[in-house]
Amino acid sequence: VEPDSDDILDRNRGEKFKQWALLQTKHEPEFELAVPTAPVQAPHLKSKGPARALAGKVEMPTNALVQESDDPNVLRSVEVSRTEELQTSRMLLPVTELEQEIVETVLLNPITVICGETGSGKTTQLPQFLFERAFGTKGSLNPGIVAITQPRRVAAVSMANRVGAELGVGSPKVAYKIRYDGNTSPETAIKFMTDGVLLRELANDFLLSKYSVVIVDEAHERSVNTDILIGVLSRVVTLRNNRWKENLQSTSPLRLVIMSATLRVSDFTENKTLFQQQPPVVNVAARQHPVTIHFAKKTSNDYLDEAMAKTIKIHKKLPPGGILVFLTGQAEIESVVKKLNQRFGAKDHLKSQKPKARESKANSNAANGDIEIEEVDLGDTIPPTPELDEDLKEVDSEDSGDESGFEEATIDENSSPMHVLPLYSLLPSDKQLQVFEPAPEGARLVVVATNVAETSLTIPGIRYVIDSGRAKERSYNPQNGMQSFNVSWISKASAAQRAGRAGRTGPGHTYRLYSSAVFENHFEHFAKPEILRMPIEGVVLQMKSMNLDVVNNFPFPTPPNAVGLSMAEKMLSNLGALSNTALTHSQGKSQITELGRSMSLFPVAPRFAKMLVTGFQHGCLPYIIAIVSALSVGDPFIHEEALKNSLNDDDSEDARQAIRKAYFKSQQKFASLGDHTSDLFKVLSAVGAYEYAGGGESFCRANFLRLKAMEEIHKLRAQISYLIQSTYPSINAHFVPKLSPPSETQLKVIRQLITAGFIEQVAVRKDLAEENENAGKKFQSCRGIAYKAIGIEEDVFIHPSSTLFSGEPPGYITFTEVVSTSQPYLKGLTVIDVSWLHKLGKSMCRFSKPVQAPANASLQKSESRREVIVEPHFGPGRGIKLPAVK
Ligand code: CDP
Ligand code: MG
Numbered sequence: 001v002e003p004d005s006d007d008i009l010d011r012n013r014g015e016k017f018k019q020w021a022l023l024q025t026k027h028e029p030e031f032e033l034a035v036p037t038a039p040v041q042a043p044h045l046k047s048k049g050p051a052r053a054l055a056g057k058v059e060m061p062t063n064a065l066v067q068e069s070d071d072p073n074v075l076r077s078v079e080v081s082r083t084e085e086l087q088t089s090r091m092l093l094p095v096t097e098l099e100q101e102i103v104e105t106v107l108l109n110p111i112t113v114i115c116g117e118t119g120s121g122k123t124t125q126l127p128q129f130l131f132e133r134a135f136g137t138k139g140s141l142n143p144g145i146v147a148i149t150q151p152r153r154v155a156a157v158s159m160a161n162r163v164g165a166e167l168g169v170g171s172p173k174v175a176y177k178i179r180y181d182g183n184t185s186p187e188t189a190i191k192f193m194t195d196g197v198l199l200r201e202l203a204n205d206f207l208l209s210k211y212s213v214v215i216v217d218e219a220h221e222r223s224v225n226t227d228i229l230i231g232v233l234s235r236v237v238t239l240r241n242n243r244w245k246e247n248l249q250s251t252s253p254l255r256l257v258i259m260s261a262t263l264r265v266s267d268f269t270e271n272k273t274l275f276q277q278q279p280p281v282v283n284v285a286a287r288q289h290p291v292t293i294h295f296a297k298k299t300s301n302d303y304l305d306e307a308m309a310k311t312i313k314i315h316k317k318l319p320p321g322g323i324l325v326f327l328t329g330q331a332e333i334e335s336v337v338k339k340l341n342q343r344f345g346a347k348d349h350l351k352s353q354k355p356k357a358r359e360s361k362a363n364s365n366a367a368n369g370d371i372e373i374e375e376v377d378l379g380d381t382i383p384p385t386p387e388l389d390e391d392l393k394e395v396d397s398e399d400s401g402d403e404s405g406f407e408e409a410t411i412d413e414n415s416s417p418m419h420v421l422p423l424y425s426l427l428p429s430d431k432q433l434q435v436f437e438p439a440p441e442g443a444r445l446v447v448v449a450t451n452v453a454e455t456s457l458t459i460p461g462i463r464y465v466i467d468s469g470r471a472k473e474r475s476y477n478p479q480n481g482m483q484s485f486n487v488s489w490i491s492k493a494s495a496a497q498r499a500g501r502a503g504r505t506g507p508g509h510t511y512r513l514y515s516s517a518v519f520e521n522h523f524e525h526f527a528k529p530e531i532l533r534m535p536i537e538g539v540v541l542q543m544k545s546m547n548l549d550v551v552n553n554f555p556f557p558t559p560p561n562a563v564g565l566s567m568a569e570k571m572l573s574n575l576g577a578l579s580n581t582a583l584t585h586s587q588g589k590s591q592i593t594e595l596g597r598s599m600s601l602f603p604v605a606p607r608f609a610k611m612l613v614t615g616f617q618h619g620c621l622p623y624i625i626a627i628v629s630a631l632s633v634g635d636p637f638i639h640e641e642a643l644k645n646s647l648n649d650d651d652s653e654d655a656r657q658a659i660r661k662a663y664f665k666s667q668q669k670f671a672s673l674g675d676h677t678s679d680l681f682k683v684l685s686a687v688g689a690y691e692y693a694g695g696g697e698s699f700c701r702a703n704f705l706r707l708k709a710m711e712e713i714h715k716l717r718a719q720i721s722y723l724i725q726s727t728y729p730s731i732n733a734h735f736v737p738k739l740s741p742p743s744e745t746q747l748k749v750i751r752q753l754i755t756a757g758f759i760e761q762v763a764v765r766k767d768l769a770e771e772n773e774n775a776g777k778k779f780q781s782c783r784g785i786a787y788k789a790i791g792i793e794e795d796v797f798i799h800p801s802s803t804l805f806s807g808e809p810p811g812y813i814t815f816t817e818v819v820s821t822s823q824p825y826l827k828g829l830t831v832i833d834v835s836w837l838h839k840l841g842k843s844m845c846r847f848s849k850p851v852q853a854p855a856n857a858s859l860q861k862s863e864s865r866r867e868v869i870v871e872p873h874f875g876p877g878r879g880i881k882l883p884a885v886k
Contacts, residue, residue, distance in 0.1 A: 116284025144212030323465025
């Protein structure tokens with residue numbers, strides 16, 4: 001749809017500046033801003049057309065955010081000269097049509113919501129609209145910087161570049177700031193940043209006094225950071241504007257603009273805790289060409305091959321037009337890009353890119369720790385794609401139009417080259433920007449992207465979309481408390497967004513690599529907000545690390561469960577991450593400790609974070625990393641039950657006997673590390689033995705280990721090591737796959753570190769807990785011996801699969817898991833010494849009774865030195881001298 005030419009004339013810039021100057025001076029001063037009562041639409045907006053807009057006196061509602069100044073020297077606009085060409089292409093964007101309405105609404109209201117289809121120009125144009133109204137320029141009524149937040153670093157960098165170029169000023173006037181990188185200066189007027197960066201700034205300057213307006217972009221993505229940011233800003237805006245009202249001369253008000261694709265805006269606008277009154281919403285009309293959607297007949301798990309085949313087919317058979325392929329992560333994307341380039345890349349073009357130079361740049365980024373934790377691509381460790389219902393693998397009944405796009409306009413076999421580019425968050429920014437440049441003459445643009453290209457970035461010239469239907473999503477396993485990035489189905493809303501990318505320049509086609517049955521049955525309508533997919537302790541810890549203390553009353557756009565919130569706070573206190581007084585945490589006011597701050601840097605459940613943060617002591621870090629990885633992947637041992645099933649009926653009895661013998665031998669071998677004091681040592685020694693043997697299927701088969709689990713543990717160890725290395729360069733956490741066996745001291749330290757992490761999951765042998773006449777009695781085996789666990793009413797028992805089971809029952813243990821079958825069983829056990837609890841979990845101890853020593857002879861021997869070796873509240877990087885490694 002082309003806007004008619006009158007329309008373009010109507011939006012004459014110079015004329016509008018004059019109108020704005022008028023609007024800012026004409027009406028009577030009224031400052032009833034403290035608690036606004038109704039959203040303000042500029043009253044004249046209903047009568048369209050700028051010429052009529054300010055005819056006559058405008059009555060301003062009492063709650064309008066109106067800035068007054070009679071001073072003729074106050075700057076009211078900034079002249080921008082753009083090229084004719086640029087100006088024309090801007091005029092074609094749907095937001096430009098609404099420029100006046102948008103600017104007026106923002107000027108008059110403390111909070112505005114702008115809602116518009118991806119690619120309508122929100123991100124690139126909004127900051128410019130405000131800049132031209134002298135926002136961000138000294139001498140104006142709003143000299144503070146214009147901030148725009150993005151959930152993704154790619155978008156922050158590339159949008160800063162784009163806006164700088166459109167304004168013809170570049171950096172540092174228009175700058176970006178992402179973690180570990182940025183080009184801002186005191187000259188900066190428009191600042192693109194990740195939402196994480198703004199949250200960190202809020203921790204230091206709650207009033208955001210540097211800024212005059214904050215635009216929270218991509219709010220529909222509902223990342224935890226965006227949600228928290230909107231919650232905080234809803235309060236900051238009121239505070240700042242009250243202050244401004246009281247002291248007009250020295251401050252300016254703060255405005256909040258929430259921008260979103262056209263999804264679920266009601267989460268923000270109709271949320272009474274968030275905004276007492278509904279903020280005005282400006283809707284930007286979509287300008288979208290029709291897109292034909294083709295479902296696959298079958299849904300294959302091998303979506304990489306399918307995506308590649310489809311790309312090649314489109315390239316060979318269909319008319320010119322860019323292809324955008326949605327995959328899930330860096331590794332996948334690079335492999336597809338490489339293969340396509342090998343076959344179809346423009347040879348000259350490839351040569352001119354100097355692969356060596358690019359490589360060294362990528363490396364130096366890694367060495368600088370240039371990663372953002374919230375965006376760490378946890379790679380492909382990650383379980384296979386969601387299981388499909390077998391039925392659904394059959395032919396897709398309704399829509400077998402897989403080929404239909406090819407029928408209509410097939411061209412002769414095309415032998416022109418492809419211009420294949422990757423696009424994902426961790427790609428160096430110069431490479432990211434390549435997607436916006438036109439492909440070389442005669443070559444077809446192919447962009448292989450993560451869902452960064454879904455709403456954040458609009459790539460010009462795309463006519464074909466290939467949608468794998470999958471994305472890597474942060475998810476949380478409540479069983480083991482581990483967060484991971486899993487490949488899972490996207491939502492229907494996301495699929496629609498992806499499809500829409502094909503209809504920007506003209507009619508397009510979207511090829512979905514999944515059947516309509518899978519789409520109907522497995523796709524949610526909308527993705528759940530991230531805050532509901534994360535362990536609540538993690539969210540609380542993150543907020544506390546930003547000095548947001550009152551978690552209980554926090555205006556979350558989608559609030560997590562309130563009981564969960566205060567339990568999380570208690571748990572974090574027990575872990576030592578929060579300062580601990582009963583009063584403060586019942587009020588949600590406990591504060592983060594040094595330890596908690598270090599823990600908050602890790603994207604794992606707090607108890608694992610604590611083990612990792614404190615785990616560097618005595619050279620134990622590699623073992624702790626291995627244990628945390630194993631716990632998060634899950635049990636790698638083949639169970640006795642499963643073994644029975646796998647014995648063949650036609651095996652001779654001797655052969656079966658031999659297999660059983662080998663099984664128990666291998667189990668015993670692994671369990672021998674640490675003398676049956678921890679189930680986690682058993683898995684640690686399996687990891688050690690596997691790596692020592694160089695991994696491989698035959699080792700796993702001979703030792704009754706699950707190959708897949710072992711491979712995943714290997715990858716996760718590498719990733720966590722990398723994460724620690726980049727967070728704390730001073731600690732040597734380089735990943736060395738082969739572990740040397742831990743010393744006796746280290747084994748003890750590891751048990752203490754496990755205790756520190758699982759301090760709430762402690763069980764005591766029942767007779768010791770009750771101090772009856774049986775207290776301290778000797779038992780031969782754990783069978784039938786009851787334990788009392790913190791927070792569990794019933795008696796609990798040691799699971800027969802535990803390496804502790806056949807020995808004497810220890811007095812005190814920690815456990816990683818409770819399973820309920822006939823009775824509650826504890827799994828993942830570690831023998832601990834009661835004296836450790838005082839130091840490792842002081843807040844959880846009551847010292848009313850003298851503690852009875854456990855009657856465990858072997859334990860007594862090995863625990864003759866009772867002292868706690870680890871320092872429970874040490875974090876690295878805090879100027880603490882590390883104990884010597886023994
Ligand atoms: O934010 P929203 O999705 O509404 O749109 P936008 O990101 O502001 O993009 C507006 C237009 O600018 C799109 O057509 C983009 O393709 C184009 N653009 C570009 O050509 N080069 C860039 N570096 C960024 C955007
Ligand atoms: Mg945008």
